[in-house]
Amino acid sequence: MNNYDVLILGGGIIGLSTAYQIARRSKLKVCLIEKGAGVGEGSTGASSAILRHRYSMDNMVYLARDGINCYRQWSAFTRMSKPRMQFMPHGVLWMPGEDLQWSKTEDQRLKRLGIASMVLDDQNLKEKFPAINPCVFTPNTLTGAAHQCSAGGSHLLEPDGGFTDPVAAMQDLLEACLAEGVTVKMQTRAQSIDVGAGTVSGITLVNGKTLHAGVVVNALGPWCEPLNATAGLTSPFNLTPTRIQVLYLDLPAQPEPLLPMPLPVCADLGGVYFRTQNNNQQLVAGSTLETDENEVIDNPDHFDRFPDENFKVRTLHVLHHRIPELPYRGKVHGYCGLYTINRADVHPVVGESAVKNLYVANGFSGHGFKLAPAIGSLLAQQITGTKADMDTSVPIEFLSANRAPLTTTGQKSALA
Numbered sequence: 258m259n260n261y262d263v264l265i266l267g268g269g270i271i272g273l274s275t276a277y278q279i280a281r282r283s284k285l286k287v288c289l290i291e292k293g294a295g296v297g298e299g300s301t302g303a304s305s306a307i308l309r310h311r312y313s314m315d316n317m318v319y320l321a322r323d324g325i326n327c328y329r330q331w332s333a334f335t336r337m338s339k340p341r342m343q344f345m346p347h348g349v350l351w352m353p354g355e356d357l358q359w360s361k362t363e364d365q366r367l368k369r370l371g372i373a374s375m376v377l378d379d380q381n382l383k384e385k386f387p388a389i390n391p392c393v394f395t396p397n398t399l400t401g402a403a404h405q406c407s408a409g410g411s412h413l414l415e416p417d418g419g420f421t422d423p424v425a426a427m428q429d430l431l432e433a434c435l436a437e438g439v440t441v442k443m444q445t446r447a448q449s450i451d452v453g454a455g456t457v458s459g460i461t462l463v464n465g466k467t468l469h470a471g472v473v474v475n476a477l478g479p480w481c482e483p484l485n486a487t488a489g490l491t492s493p494f495n496l497t498p499t500r501i502q503v504l505y506l507d508l509p510a511q512p513e514p515l516l517p518m519p520l521p522v523c524a525d526l527g528g529v530y531f532r533t534q535n536n537n538q539q540l541v542a543g544s545t546l547e548t549d550e551n552e553v554i555d556n557p558d559h560f561d562r563f564p565d566e567n568f569k570v571r572t573l574h575v576l577h578h579r580i581p582e583l584p585y586r587g588k589v590h591g592y593c594g595l596y597t598i599n600r601a602d603v604h605p606v607v608g609e610s611a612v613k614n615l616y617v618a619n620g621f622s623g624h625g626f627k628l629a630p631a632i633g634s635l636l637a638q639q640i641t642g643t644k645a646d647m648d649t650s651v652p653i654e655f656l657s658a659n660r661a662p663l664t665t666t667g668q669k670s671a672l673a
């Protein structure tokens with residue numbers, strides 16, 4: 258009863274996507290285990306679930322494109338007639354501030370890679386998104402000193418980007434996994450990965466029971482490294498659970514909308530990203546600064562789930578600069594989740610490890626949600642040796658656990 262072909266560890270978006278992608282194309286006996294009572298216990302539950310294509314590396318753009326394509330065609334992908342998740346096609350707006358060349362360069366690059374994009378001047382921006390201040394300056398959050406807003410910026414729009422609800426996506430994938438015959442064991446916590454003669458043989462649970470499998474996939478998000486260590490793996494990448502803060506503000510639409518809509522997903526490289534949710538009744542906002550990705554957490558089971566006052570003040574300052582009509586009122590709420598940051602090159606580590614048939618899908622930083630369908634596709638192609646519709650064609654070696662750190666443009670934040 259406890260023998261499987263493939264054991265997937267972790268019921269976040271990466272584990273669920275991988276289990277589903279294997280099951281939908283093969284007859285392999287797949288089992289997924291999750292320590293929580295339901296989905297959403299890890300990074301995915303706190304994800305802003307922004308779906309954007311622009312990355313500094315071309316293969317990352319392709320993986321984002323292939324992942325987002327599955328979210329756009331979610332019903333076909335999940336084979337569900339009425340999935341819970343909806344892709345919100347609000348577009349993704351990049352605001353690089355005083356750098357007037359950035360948008361033009363990235364626009365040409367995205368177009369070359371087959372991704373829809375356009376450069377907006379201030380006038381175009383005001384027409385499309387009247388609530389957004391096009392100013393090229395960033396407020397000084399240290400001194401709070403005021404500045405005279407300045408026009409003349411150059412902004413980049415990905416019209417095919419958007420966002421979604423990460424928990425709805427996981428619930429759909431869970432249902433899709435069950436429909437494809439995946440065994441799902443909730444409230445089941447792995448203690449160790451078992452290895453014999455250099456090959457994985459299964460896992461031992463915290464209750465001492467063992468599950469046997471020819472293939473094991475570690476998709477444990479921020480909990481990945483201690484379990485890899487039980488199999489004797491020492492990663493050359495420094496994968497650190499890192500506390501990430503997010504705010505949300507209520508924007509009640511009654512009796513009339515507080516802000517002119519629509520609002521896109523906005524990545525203001527001066528310090529803030531934001532998007533709407535709940536049918537424009539809330540604003541979700543976080544930081545785009547690398548300096549806000551430094552709080553390493555020793556134990557992912559225990560960390561402060563509420564944002565710091567200082568973070569609130571700084572983030573709101575930049576947010577109000579970008580949306581001047583946003584009213585100052587009410588208490589600002591928020592929550593925190595964990596990125597697992599690959600400190601060597603900020604990109605994920607995916608594929609077979611030094612232990613035969615032990616696969617890792619780790620270190621997703623702020624990228625994992627959008628990439629998940631493509632990552633599941635990479636692993637399913639390698640584990641089953643077969644292809645399916647909506648597969649990515651990016652070679653898995655690109656993210657190999659044995660690679661040298663990838664060379665990026667130097668951007669080390671989740672925006673890399």
Ligand SMILES: Cc1cc2nc3c(=O)[nH]c(=O)nc-3n(C[C@H](O)[C@H](O)[C@H](O)COP(=O)(O)OP(=O)(O)OC[C@H]3O[C@@H](n4cnc5c(N)ncnc54)[C@H](O)[C@@H]3O)c2cc1C
Pocket residue numbers: 266267268269270271272290291292293296297298299300301302303304305306307308445446447448476477478479480484501502503593594595596618621622623624625626627628
């Ligand atoms: C605040 C925030 C905002 C983000 N915004 C975006 C975004 O806009 N776009 C984007 O693409 N990405 C975003 N990300 C990143 C993305 O959410 C993550 O990369 C992704 O969710 C990682 O998924 P995962 O399945 O690897 O990990 P997780 O979701 O953490 O899943 C791992 C699972 O393993 C389980 N587990 C742990 N230990 C054990 C064990 N021993 N046995 C069994 N189960 C175990 C956990 O309970 C958990 O459910 C964001 C992340 C955060 C935190």
